[in-house]
Structure formats: C-alpha cells, structure tokens
Ligand SMILES: Nc1nc2c(ncn2[C@@H]2O[C@H](COP(=O)(O)OP(=O)(O)OP(=O)(O)O)[C@@H](O)[C@H]2O)c(=O)[nH]1
C-alpha cells in the first residue's frame with residue numbers, strides 16, 4: 001500500500017472524529033494536531049501543514065453541514081477535501097501524439113519510468129517508442145534497451161556516443177512515426193551546471209510537450225529546492241513521484257509539487273513496467289485514508305456507539321442487569337467480522353481494535369453467556385444478586401456449562417456494576433468500552 005505510515009496516522013485521526021460524541025473546538029483541535037503530526041512526519045512542508053490545519057479548523061467550526069450530512073461526516077469530508085487540495089490536481093496528460101522528456105536526479109527512477117510510460121501509453125492504444133539520451137552513465141543504454149525489449153517497445157539508442165542532444169535528435173527522427181516518444185535523460189548526483197545545460201540543449205531539440213520531473217518519494221525537505229531548480233531550467237510540466245510503494249514518506253515530493261505550483265502526473269508504485277499509475281488526487285487521498293465509503297464508515301461508527309452506551313443515571317438507580325451487560329458486550333463484538341471497517345472503527349469509540357484472537361475469544365464467551373442466561377429466570381436476569389450457590393448449580397446443569405463459567409459471568413457483572421456505581425453523576429452517557437478496559441483482564445475482553 002502507498003504511504004502506509006501516513007495513511008495509518010491519518011486514519012487514526014479520522015477515527016477520533018468518526019466516533020466523537022460531539023464535534024467541538026477541543027475535538028477539532030485534537031484531530032488537527034494529530035493530522036499535523038502525521039503530515040510532518042511524512043515530510044510535508046511545515047508551511048503547507050499550517051495552511052491545511054487552519055483551513056480545516058476554520059471550516060470545521062464555521063461551516064454548517066450540508067443537508068443530509070451529520071457533523072461528523074461533515075468534518076471528515078472537510079479533512080478529505082483539504083487533503084485533496086494539498087496534493088492538487090493531476091497534470092493534464094492527454095492521449096494524443098506527443099513527446100515526453102524525463103528529467104531528474106541520479107537514481108530517481110527515470111529509466112524505469114520511461115519503460116513504464118511506454119507500457120502505459122501502449123496499453124491505451126498509442127504506439128510508443130523510447131529514446132535513450134543518457135550518454136553519461138555507461139550502463140544506461142543496456143538497462144533501457146533490456147527493459148524495452150522485454151515489453152516489446154521500440155528502443156532507440158547509440159551505444160558509446162556521448163553527444164546526448166545529437167542522439168536525442170536522431171532518435172526523434174527515427175521514431176517520428178510513433179504516437180508517443182519518450183526521451184530518457186541522464187541523472188547526476190546533484191544539480192550541476194553541466195547537467196542543466198545538457199537538459200536545456202536536449203529540450204531545445206525535442207521541444208517536448210511534457211517535461212516531467214521524476215522524483216523519489218523518499219526525498220525530504222530538499223525536494224522543493226530541486227523542483228525549483230529544474231523548473232527554472234526547463235519549466236517542468238509535471239512530476240512523477242516514484243517509489244511510493246516503499247516505506248517512503250512522500251511528503252517532501254508532494255510539498256515540492258505544491259510549492260512549485262506544478263502537478264503530479266503519475267506515481268510509481270513498484271519496479272515492474274506496469275507499476276505506474278495516473279495520479280488522481282481524490283483517489284489517492286481516499287486510498288491513503290482507506291475509505292471505501294466515508295458514509296458507511298460514519299454510520300457504522302454511530303451505530304456501534306449508540307449500542308455501547310449505557311445510561312449511567314438509570315444505572316445509579318441500581319439498574320444494570322445481566323441483560324444490559326450482555327447487550328454491551330454484544331454491541332462491541334457486532335462489527336468484528338467486518339475486518340475492513342474494523343480498521344477504521346474504534347470499538348466503542350476509543351480507537352481500540354480487537355485482534356482476530358480477541359474477537360474470537362469474546363465471541364466464544366458471548367455464546368457461552370447466552371446459553372447460561374437462557375437458563376436463568378427473568379427475576380435472576382434482572383437482579384443477579386439473588387443467584388445463590390444452589391441456583392448456580394441449577395443454571396450450570398440447565399445450560400450444560402461448568403459452574404465456574406456461571407460464576408465468572410456473575411463476577412464480571414458485579415465488577416462492572418461496582419465500577420459504574422463508583423462513578424459520580426454529571427457524566428451523562430458513559431462509554432462501556434472504556435469501562436471494560438478499566439476493569440482490565442478480569443473482563444477477558
Ligand atoms: N520500488 C520501486 N522501485 C523503483 C520505482 N521506480 C524505480 N525504481 C527503482 O529505482 C532504481 C533506480 O531506477 P532508475 O530508473 O535506474 O533510475 P534513474 O533515474 O534512471 O537513474 P540514473 O539513470 O542513474 O540517473 C531501480 O532499482 C528501479 O528498479 C518504483 O516506483 N518503485
């Protein structure tokens with residue numbers, strides 16, 4: 001998955017919003033702080049992070065949710081939109097006859113991307129050819145030739161010739177019947193003046209429709225400076241961010257794009273020729289946030305929350321029955337099998353995720369409890385205090401469960417009731433998961 005770490009942290013911030021009781025300033029501030037931390041850790045430029053934070057805060061607190069959208073959905077939607085704004089629109093790359101020139105620092109992924117691009121256009125029905133204008137690195141010719149041959153793509157290069165602009169010129173002539181001509185150029189350690197000159201010379205010859213800067217997603221803050229330098233030299237028309245499949249942070253390259261006011265054209269997500277994707281801001285962000293469907297997510301969060309809340313006031317009056325307890329546990333487990341949603345959802349609103357094992361253990365326990373409770377009378381269910389040793393024996397026999405399990409159920413209930421009673425009023429609705437968590441391993445949750 002692209003940018004795993006960033007996605008994970010952003011998802012955690014959204015979870016907070018999705019499960020909040022109330023959207024207020026404190027909550028928005030907290031969520032924004034978390035988003036800030038996530039973006040800064042991914043190397044997104046501070047200035048951009050601040051702009052985004054302010055926008056989210058302002059809009060979340062000032063804008064009224066549109067009809068049909070509740071406050072949580074509204075705020076999640078704002079975060080989503082502002083992230084889309086941050087990464088910007090995709091470069092306009094049409095499917096017509098065109099010349100593309102790839103530039104970038106050493107090892108950024110130009111050569112690999114040249115073959116990927118040719119494959120991309122070829123699949124769209126455009127005949128593509130690749131020209132090797134990297135006469136600087138000895139292995140460049142063989143590398144690109146091999147990549148192209150493997151994909152059945154026409155390759156032009158002149159092994160041994162060091163005059164890159166001349167090679168480019170002859171290459172364009174040789175491939176002029178092709179719809180898409182892709183020119184790979186040499187990289188350098190740093191942006192040296194001879195590289196800039198060579199790039200300008202090649203550009204003067206190719207008059208490429210697209211000058212695409214290929215950038216490694218692992219680049220940090222220095223990405224912006226690089227992008228600026230390339231932009232000044234040949235005014236780039238788009239950026240290709242490579243290696244987004246790795247552990248890269250990506251934020252440096254994305255910031256560079258925003259700062260130089262260019263746009264992302266493609267992203268590289270692997271080493272094979274098909275690991276290239278057209279960049280689309282909304283798709284990119286949706287994927288980053290792991291949201292198949294924001295609406296379902298928020299609805300689910302609310303459902304679980306409503307189910308796992310208990311009215312503390314009525315509880316204070318001594319009404320927390322075994323049935324109530326069962327209901328709470330059931331609510332918490334309800335979404336268990338929906339693994340994907342589980343990832344997004346806090347169980348009961350605290351961002352606690354049940355592992356498969358925990359989920360199964362809780363489910364087994366619930367099944368047992370259900371059988372036990374079926375063997376109890378209504379009076380016993382409403383007032384478990386009256387369940388004496390002889391009643392335990394009867395229930396155990398009736399349900400076919402060992403008496404220890406019956407006692408365990410009763411003990412859990414007592415512990416929970418005690419904890420609830422220990423709480424003072426003015427708390428309104430109390431989150432059961434927090435309570436159960438407080439009670440620790442005794443609850444076996
Ligand atoms: N995982 C991953 N690896 C990539 C991606 N793009 C390129 N690479 C790898 O990065 C390394 C460098 O790629 P090249 O295409 O040779 O880079 P270059 O910019 O042409 O390098 P120079 O010609 O030396 O300047 C290779 O090992 C590629 O396989 C990508 O999107 N994902």
Ligand SMILES: [Mg+2]
Pocket residue numbers: 110111112134140184185186187
């Ligand atoms: Mg290369």
